[in-house]
Amino acid sequence: MSVRDMLESVIKRVTVFKNKDALYPEFIPPTLPHRGIHIKQLAEIFKSLITSPGSMSLRAMLVGGIGVGKTVTARVFGYEIKHLAKEQGLDLRYVHINCHRDRTLYEVISEVIRQLGIPIPLRGLSPREMMIALLSYIEKHNIYVLITLDEFDYFIHTAGNDAVYFLVRLYDEYPDVKKRLNFIFIARDLTALSTLDPTTESYILKHLIKFEPYRSKELYDILIQRRDLAFYENTVSEDIIKFIADSEGIDKGGEGNARSAIEVLLLAGEAAEHEGSHIVLLEHVRKALTVTHPDIVKVSDELNFLQLHELLLVKALIRTLRAKGTSFVRIGEVEEEYRYICQLYNIKPRKHTQIYEYVNNLKHMNIINAKLSGKGLRGRTTLLSIVAPLDALEKRVDELIDKRLTTERNTL
Ligand SMILES: Nc1ncnc2c1ncn2[C@@H]1O[C@H](COP(=O)(O)OP(=O)(O)OP(=O)(O)O)[C@@H](O)[C@H]1O
Ligand SMILES: [Mg+2]
Structure with missing residues (x-):
């Protein structure tokens, strides 16, 4: 193939994607299915930002496991409330800080200033001096800010109790100024908070929003x-x-x-x-x-422990899944294929009850999935499926079947 042909074949290659960007982690989707309640809770907590700005410094804590939508929910909420505020003639800015990257007080405050685009020369300033400069700038320019401290546990670990105290109880020191800074904290769980002194902890936990898997x-x-x-x-x-x-x-x-x-x-x-x-x-x-999920690869280790007829059953399932092109197939179909394969190998097939036992065992070892079907014309039936790639799995199963057969025939 000439270089030109190669180039053309790559350029003209069929693609299923019309906009791959929508699948990248940084993409913000237009709506968040199943997070409506969380957005509503945030709206409840932060509504006085719009209705009586400056009266209180507001805060919420979002907690939940990996990939459950904490970050994207905060971003979408921040974006929306910023635009809502603008319609009311309010200059509300949203700042999102990842404390995994910026984990000291100095880094967090300078990142807030940077994201706001405020012209404060930072060099030589202490975090406290930077904060005072920030507060007076937003006071002078009538700006309100919602700051999300994402992966907040890193900040707690690195910056420590006093820094957290300084940041979140800022307005205790300046009770008479307008409360212009507001916070969303995000963490995977609450263990890091227990290292804080109890008043700071309860201050942060005042409004807790849980994200379930x-x-x-x-x-x-x-x-x-x-x-x-x-x-x-x-x-x-x-x-x-x-x-x-x-x-x-x-x-x-x-x-x-x-x-x-x-x-x-x-x-x-x-x-x-x-x-x-x-x-x-x-x-x-x-x-x-x-x-x-590299642990699916483990399936191929588990295969080593299977008996000949279990392997034949897995092969039958693989072949049925491939022939049907569906994610699940009925156990009856698999059994039929199994009997056919036995015939090919010239082996006597096992009885129906035994097959059920094999299925249970294979399910138990996480090699296959089994579930009951909904009620169909002929009542309920067991449906079987495999997650691992069929081709690679079948190759491995075939090798093992050959091995078992040779040892069996040698012992006869
Ligand atoms: N309800 C949803 N609707 C649309 N996309 C979502 C939803 N929830 C999460 N996502 C998407 O899933 C991915 C993970 O979500 P996100 O980054 O918010 O998780 P997280 O809870 O912050 O996890 P981590 O603790 O690992 O940071 C992102 O690409 C996000 O856009
Ligand atoms: Mg996140």
Whole structure:
């Protein structure tokens, strides 16, 4: 292939993405499905910023696990309240500080000043002097500020109790000035707060908003929104989205982490693109899942412990999933395939009850997923699925089947 051909083939390669940016972590979506209640709670806490600005310094603490939307909720709220204030003729600014990066008092205050674009020469000033300069500038220019201190636990650890006290109880020292600084604190849990003195702690905890891990139905809605923004129409089916949502949902054994769900969607899209596929297939999602969840690779270790017929059953499941192209298949279909495979290998198949036992065992070892179907025409049935990439898994299963067969035949 000439260089020109290569170049052309890359440039003209089919792509499923219409706007990949919508899948990157820094993207702010237009709405936040399932975080309406949290936004409302924030609105309740900060409403007097609009109705009687300056009367009180307001604060809220957002707490929750990884990827549950704390950062994005604070940003969206900050953006909206800033614009609402503007309509009322109020100069309210939003500042978002990541304390993982800026974790000393000096760094935090200078970052606030920098983000506000205030012309205060910082060199040689102590944090206290910088703060006084900041307060007098915003007083003079009639500015209000909402500051989010994200990953606040880093600030507590590094800066310590006195710095936290200084920052959050600022107005105790200046009771008569207008309260222009307001705070949103964010942390994954509250353990860091216990190192603070109790009054500071209770001051911060006055308004606590909890973020729960996402359930699979909630992730489904979040992912559908991203799909519609990022992919061309009809390239990612609802089944694909449901499969990802189910693998990440807290109610389905996942972490309830939206970041990782969105990342899986991005990687699956890239896998499809890489293969020149016009649509995203389950196999692309499975590949993406092994990248984002290296523990799925562990499945292939577990396989070593399986008996011959369990391996044959896994192979049957793989083949049925591939043939159907769905995320789950009925156990009856798998059993049929299993009997067919036994015939190929010239092995007597095990009975139905035994198969059920194998399924339970495989489920227990997290090699397969099993669930009951909804009530269909023929009543309920067990549905089976595999998360790991089918091709790689089948290759490994085949090797092990061959091994088992050789040892069995040698012992006969
Ligand atoms: N309700 C939602 N709607 C749309 N996107 C969401 C929602 N919740 C989270 N996301 C997206 O998921 C990703 C993770 O969210 P975010 O960064 O807010 O998590 P976090 O709670 O701050 O996690 P961490 O503690 O790891 O910082 C982001 O890309 C965010 O845009
Ligand atoms: Mg965050």
